[in-house]
Amino acid sequence: MLLWGQWRRGHPRAELLSCYLDNQVSARERRRIAEHLAGCAPCREVLADLRRVSQWIKALPAEEPSRPLRIRPVPAHPAPRLALPQWAVPSAVAVGLLLVVVVATDLSLGMQARQGAPLPPPGASATQPGQAPVILAPDIPKEAGQPPPAPVGTAPAPPQVPSRPRPLLHWVALEGVLAGVLLLFLALLPVVRRRTT
Amino acid sequence: MERLGEAGVDEALLIARSQQGDTDAFNRLVAQYHRQVFNLAYRMLGDRAAAEDATQETFLSAFQKLGSFRAGNFRAWLLRIAVNACRDYLRSGHHRKTLSLEGLAEEDPTTPFPSNDEAPEDYALRRELRDAIAQGLKTLPPDQRLAILLVDVQGLSYEEAAQVMGVPMGTVKSRLSRARLAMRSYLLAHKELLPASLRFL
Numbered sequence: 248m249l250l251w252g253q254w255r256r257g258h259p260r261a262e263l264l265s266c267y268l269d270n271q272v273s274a275r276e277r278r279r280i281a282e283h284l285a286g287c288a289p290c291r292e293v294l295a296d297l298r299r300v301s302q303w304i305k306a307l308p309a310e311e312p313s314r315p316l317r318i319r320p321v322p323a324h325p326a327p328r329l330a331l332p333q334w335a336v337p338s339a340v341a342v343g344l345l346l347v348v349v350v351a352t353d354l355s356l357g358m359q360a361r362q363g364a365p366l367p368p369p370g371a372s373a374t375q376p377g378q379a380p381v382i383l384a385p386d387i388p389k390e391a392g393q394p395p396p397a398p399v400g401t402a403p404a405p406p407q408v409p410s411r412p413r414p415l416l417h418w419v420a421l422e423g424v425l426a427g428v429l430l431l432f433l434a435l436l437p438v439v440r441r442r443t444t
Numbered sequence: 445m446e447r448l449g450e451a452g453v454d455e456a457l458l459i460a461r462s463q464q465g466d467t468d469a470f471n472r473l474v475a476q477y478h479r480q481v482f483n484l485a486y487r488m489l490g491d492r493a494a495a496e497d498a499t500q501e502t503f504l505s506a507f508q509k510l511g512s513f514r515a516g517n518f519r520a521w522l523l524r525i526a527v528n529a530c531r532d533y534l535r536s537g538h539h540r541k542t543l544s545l546e547g548l549a550e551e552d553p554t555t556p557f558p559s560n561d562e563a564p565e566d567y568a569l570r571r572e573l574r575d576a577i578a579q580g581l582k583t584l585p586p587d588q589r590l591a592i593l594l595v596d597v598q599g600l601s602y603e604e605a606a607q608v609m610g611v612p613m614g615t616v617k618s619r620l621s622r623a624r625l626a627m628r629s630y631l632l633a634h635k636e637l638l639p640a641s642l643r644f645l
């Protein structure tokens with residue numbers, strides 16, 4: 248350490264006294280400062296003040312963090328901030344399937360109505376929306392043209408002519424409601440799932 | 445430097461495990477240094493919420509950078525990351541709202557100010573002193589404040605402080621002495637903040 252820079256007009260600079268306080272000076276310099284302090288009251292005062300400041304700052308109470316901290320393992324695929332892309336694809340697939348089912352049902356019912364086939368009671372299917380595709384799928388080949396020769400469930404009774412247009416409209420309306428409910432459910436599903444995780 | 449022996453061996457083991465991605469091992473290091481990092485951030489930023497953010501940022505960053513840590517002083521390495529997190533925070537401009545005078549009033553009044561030679565009934569006065577010192581620290585330039593926080597509050601050696609600050613030892617010495625002198629001037633200029641029994645001169 249360069250002595251000449253740390254002393255001024257025969258007195259140690261404050262920086263040197265601060266280092267002296269922390270025992271961060273050479274043994275030779277330490278002796279020289281101690282000798283000076285013995286005969287210089289102003290320097291002793293500066294040193295005492297520096298010591299007091301240092302002690303008071305050391306005595307500042309530590310603040311407690313408000314909560315413990317833990318690092319969680321980083322997931323391989325960080326969840327995207329925007330929810331839209333995540334559920335857009337499954338929803339689009341579901342809506343597509345739903346449209347296929349609705350159109351197929353309409354076609355099938357339309358055919359049946361035109362061919363004079365008896366309509367099933369509306370309540371039977373409307374109460375079980377989840378089963379709709381499963382039930383309707385085997386019926387689709389029937390609409391291709393030739394009516395089955397002697398199906399077990401098919402009633403041979405003649406259709407009631409005046410009631411033909413009304414049930415068709417009834418079914419289309421029901422399917423519309425059904426589709427709306429399913430769409431709503433599909434749209435809300437990812438939101439609910441995100442809340443629970 | 446002061447952390448050798450059993451604790452040092454344990455820490456080296458925890459660091460090695462953390463470097464292999466063991467989050468449990470790293471969380472033990474977090475628990476060990478959480479308070480220290482938080483307190484440094486709190487005194488640097490003067491705001492609890494900001495300090496919590498900077499602390500979290502510090503440990504996340506440390507976990508990511510752990511691969512680059514070679515044998516050495518982990519505490520100094522970690523505190524350096526904390527200092528950078530605080531600098532980023534101060535640079536970002538968020539601090540405008542955090543450096544108001546309100547921060548002091550939020551301190552818990554039930555925490556006593558530890559002192560060796562004061563009577564316990566002087567609690568109110570001790571709180572005045574504590575607030576005066578905290579306020580004085582806030583008036584220091586960030587570089588000086590960091591020096592005095594590292595050496596006097598955190599108890600780091602000059603060598604460690606130099607590592608954390610990324611400056612030569614001589615710079616630590618000059619910044620620390622300037623900080624202490626500035627604190628002395630602040631307290632002298634605000635004698636009314638000090639308890640009568642503790643006033644200078």
Ligand SMILES: [Zn+2]
Pocket residue numbers: 257258259283287288289290291
């Ligand atoms: Zn002198």
